[in-house]
Amino acid sequence: MQMFRLEGRRIVIAGGLGRVGRGALACLLEAGAEVLVLDMVTDGETVLESFLDSRCMEQVAYERLSVTEFPGLNGRIADLWARYPFDGWVNCAYPAASEDESGCPETSWLEAVQRHVGASCLCSEAAAEAMAPGGSIVSLGSVYGVIGPDFSIYNGTDKFTPSAYSAAKGAILSHARWLASRYGSKGIRVNVVCPGGVQNNQTEPFLGQYNAKTLLGRMATAREVGAAVVFFLSDAAGCTTGEFLMIDGGMSCV
Template identity: 40%
Template sequence: MFSLKGETIAVTGALGLIGKAIVEALSKNGAKVIMLDVDSEKGARVLSDFLARKYDVSYEHLDVTALEAVRENIKILDEKYGGITGWINNAYPRTKDWGVKLEDIKVQSWRENIDLQLNSYCISANEIALLMVKRGKGCIINVASIYGIVAPDFSVYEGLDMTTPAPYSAVKGGIIAYTKYLASYFGKSGIRVNAVAPGGVANNQSEAFTKKYNARVLLGRMAKPEEVAWPVSFLVSPAASYITGTILMVDGGLSAV
């Protein structure tokens, strides 16, 4: 029931920390995986590594933030690969000033980040869902965040040169709401739409931040990338065939208390 053999699954933001872990998890479960990203040079290197491990993986350049073109590009990909049965929205595009404090965010920057992150997820999901409807089968997974559900504890950032950007919560909250909208809209067509909401993922953060963050997590640590990837693989598999409109918390228990 966890096997993905016979499935063709596309992953946006496939070259990032979580993206690569998702590609590997899906591949290990037997899926044909299409890695979608914008860095073709890196894509070639990552593809070579996965092919050396005998995974059924390909790489395609796709800029999900090119909103006017993304619909046609997804149609081209779907036709090229004989029908995409699973779509993982995982890209994390953002402006160069990403990470500034709320009081320093410029209106134009806010608008750009909503387009780059929230709107790209929504439009991509719309298009692939409409193509899936024609086949009466398909699954979409959106990578959201706990900060689309609960507020950040800003005490973990005190004394540190970092914060959770305000648009991040707005974007991830929007993704969660739209996940449920799509699940309702396409449910009778046999299309499942779910999201995962990861907490912090270990990625060489400072010791000071990590210590403060871990103190809030029931399991006492940040996630490994693969600990986000395997829940994604589960949700897109036949084992989750009766699950749709769900937001799966993958946060080590942070949001439970």
């Protein structure tokens, strides 16, 4: 089972302080990787210390980097690689729409798609270019990038899933296949983890309505999503590229 281990690998995780990011980070560290976390906050080390075991801290570093500062993003990632030559890149950021809302629904939609798709896809391209001749890229997709939502799970709640989210997640999956094809001959693998709902103290009636749509009767934990990230980064997935893996309790199989 050594093939699943990540000792000697340097992995960058963008958005590593988020809900899914923390689960993935915990799994990466347990698998033996050295990890650089990128996120938006300035005191990222303090945040890491607040939820990681102190013994893990020597395996992990933090740097503030916004994945939506597009002019210059390629250069920042190339510079990052020159200082911290990484073997794997994980796109786990979830860029919120900017504060500068015009109130125009079309502008908001375009901006949401641009920020989410741009961040994930442009980071992947820059990371692939930097890592050639060998490396692995994992992006976070979603069940909603593969199947359409059943809106009945939101009945009686204030929750909703917007069309921009499905558009962005479908694009991220499609782009991963393009990138896998473009960089396969350079030893770069590109794959996507597609979670359904991830446990976060969700309440009724949403929780029950969601769970009833799954075969296992529950949402995933962030660590179950993280385990799939580790798999794609590891040698166990050494012949797997352009693929996606659903972590959705069977929601999408019926």
